[in-house]
Amino acid sequence: MSDPPQTSLSPHNSLPCILSPTPETTAHSPMTPNSNPQQFTFVIDEEAPKRVHSHTQSDTTKLKWESMSDAEVWIRQQESSSCISFSVRENRPNKKGVGSWTVKRILVCSRGAAGGQYSKYQKKHNWVRKKPNKFTACKCRLTLTVFPDRVEGLYYPNHNHPTGDENARFVSIPEATRKEIEAMLRLGIDPNKVLDHVHRKIYDEDHVDQLSSTQVSRNDFITRQDIRRIEKTIEMEIIRLSKQDGASLLRWVENLKAAGHFVLLKACNEPAPSDTTIQLDPSAFILIIQTRYQAQCWEQHGGRFGAIDARDRWGHGIPCAWMISSNATEETISFMLSSISTRFSNVVPEFFMSDKDQAQLNAIKRYFPGSTILLCWWHVLHAWQSHFSITHYPELWVLLKKWVRMSDSVEFWEAWDSIKAMAPASVVAYLETEWLPSDTLKQWSAMYRTERTIFQACDTNMLVEAWHHLLKGKFMQGKRNRRLDHLIYLLVKEVMPYFIARHHKQIHGFEGPDLEVQARRKIESLAQQIPLDDIQESEGPENTFLVRSQSNRNVFYNIDLDTYDCSCPSFPQLSLCKHIFAVQLHFSEICEPIPVSHLDITSPDTFESNGEVSTSLPLPESTITAHNSKRDLIASLSGVISKITGTPSDSLDIAAMQNFRMSIEQFSQTLTPVDDRSFIPNKKAVAPNQKSWTETAEVMGLLKVKGKRKTAHTDPYSGGERSGKRAKKDAHSAAPSASEPVLSSSQHPSSQMLIPDGAPNTQSTSNNEAQLVPINPVPQINVNTNSVHPLFPLTHSILPPSNSLHFDAHTFDMTNLSRLNALKQKQLYELCRVHGVPASGTNATIAANLHRKALGDV
Incomplete structure (x- = not known):
């Protein structure tokens, strides 16, 4: 029979014992304070820890519970109401069997000493801490004595530090909350969602007014880092097995x-x-x-x-x-x-x-x-475009993308002749050496990819x-x-x-x-569009037909319903095509087709x-x-190990223990220790992805980006790289087209010609630069008359108008800075577009960037 209810009072506070079981809590439903708890006021004496060194009867409170679970509920209530936390200092079993108690558990305030020796570590730096030191040598203590039918407690409640809201930053996360977070993480819930659930949405605009009116809870201050620490413990259990x-x-x-x-x-x-x-x-x-x-x-x-x-x-x-x-x-x-x-x-x-x-x-x-x-095919075209500039040879690039997909041999080799006519010599030599040998040609050309099923029709x-x-x-x-x-x-x-x-x-x-059902549905739809006039009965064997191609009206395909075969290129993909299905539709008395509606998911x-x-x-x-x-x-x-731990030392057989230890040592010598340095490859020391791009880029072998970001290369086969990275000199830029006008020697001004006032002096310029400097004609001069002008003798030619002068941004010499400064803004923008230089700033800035680009390329 249990003892009658008791209540023991201390001079400073009133702490009733727990007389009846309280509803149990689980990891999924953390315990909340009682709806009507008795409020206790702790009188904090700052000098008490210095004066008191032993607990007296007047400072302690005797408590009693019916079970250990009731005691744990009371402890959680105290932690929640006073915003404190207890740490287990000692679990002492009754080894000698004196008395009827089985275990004594000693809990202390988490800001006090939980056991162990304090190291004599000397601080090397006086860092500024966001929170002061947690340890205050608090003497709060709770001793639980477990009996078979009850649990008795001796509680010394006096703290030498403030409790409540002021102590929230020094309190650890409650164990119930930890278990709840762990359970949600094990279910695969996103950590951010877990954090929102723990916070109970108290930081939303709708609940912000309650922050100052409600009691502070340690759960309100849980961070994403706390969730990650719990997540790591789970990883240590199921991922990091060692x-x-x-x-x-x-x-x-x-x-x-x-x-x-x-x-x-x-x-x-x-x-x-x-x-x-x-x-x-x-x-x-x-x-x-x-x-x-x-x-x-x-x-x-x-x-x-x-x-x-x-x-x-x-x-x-x-x-x-x-x-x-x-x-x-x-x-x-x-x-x-x-x-x-x-x-x-x-x-x-x-x-x-x-x-x-x-x-x-x-x-x-x-x-x-x-x-x-x-x-x-993607890697084939990516390799090709790296050997010439696709911006300078756009027609060649379009033809190459068609060439790789040509299944007709005649069309394929005719396209090769066209490629040789328009491609630079280095590109032709590269294709002939690397891609046109017989074994390699069969691996990439569509001529050798015709006899594949629909499940094998993959080209990348x-x-x-x-x-x-x-x-x-x-x-x-x-x-x-x-x-x-x-x-x-x-x-x-x-x-x-x-x-x-x-x-x-x-x-x-x-x-x-x-894929098969999708293709069959498409075949049935296309077969219904083939008219009866495009189907002819063949003069050959029975049940053979000729069906006109719907894309090339001059081509006919042979259909044999007995062997169920068609000569069209689409037949091998499915052993069925629209031509056979069309014959079955129009000649159903020979062979009635099976509607594709009978096939839902797979055949x-x-x-x-x-x-x-x-x-x-x-x-x-x-x-x-x-x-x-x-x-x-x-x-x-x-x-x-469990038995040795629970057995008193004086009851153990020393000789048996020594023999057992020697056996373990002999067995351990047969084991090969696992050393990461010799077992797995050496790890690369890469700093975490926090302000460490320099170290990461160095390990990954990336070059440092200088200046502004370059123009993006958006061609589908570029892979983000500039075309022509491996090109020879003849494949960097296209040769002048035959349609472009070329000035003859009679059209160029003589080096001895006098230049009108206000026009730039071109006497010392090269041929390339002379073509780039437009000179305005003199309006008073009539070229068709035989009049003699004092500035232009008849023995010299007249310059053509400026709009006939050709400016080629691909061949312009950008190593001459003076000629760059003489260009107009539109011409500078054209040079920037061709050579991938940012067109920002003044004309002088753009010219300087182009000049540096030219010197860097050289």
């Missing part, structure tokens, strides 16, 4: 293997695997990961198209394996491809897409010799670029990755659920029909086989046994 990146990586590898994923690791301090003949760099770091779902996708879609990722029936890509390596040499890429080809010997991609990286091409040819290698590796953008923008949030374990967590725990969810939506129609009778999806390869028996043994050993050691 403090060192290398040790954490090993645990990730072990966990992924235990989950059935394929993982292959070669550390920097390990030799190449014995089962490979590839000569890997001994110091290379290689980590290959292929999850179970990735293996299924590779087996299902990899046979059609491969470009680091595979392409599904909706035209979307999915990374079918990841490799994190310290280099991208041919040997490293070969090591990955050999691993994939060994696991899936039945999957051979018909096409591989690359950007003409020779290391990739050689590795693909070695391990997938039956695959056709295609080059990305933008799927890979889109994946990189998704990884860096969505999952990494534009931040630099600094640890391997964090990257592995993103790939396995966030990226893969994203792709699985997207595929699930595609299968159930949330992303619309797949069950697809024209190609997807292959069977098999489960991932089982783990070796030795791996499973080692993993289970390690888990059991850790559990056993944890149990031993």
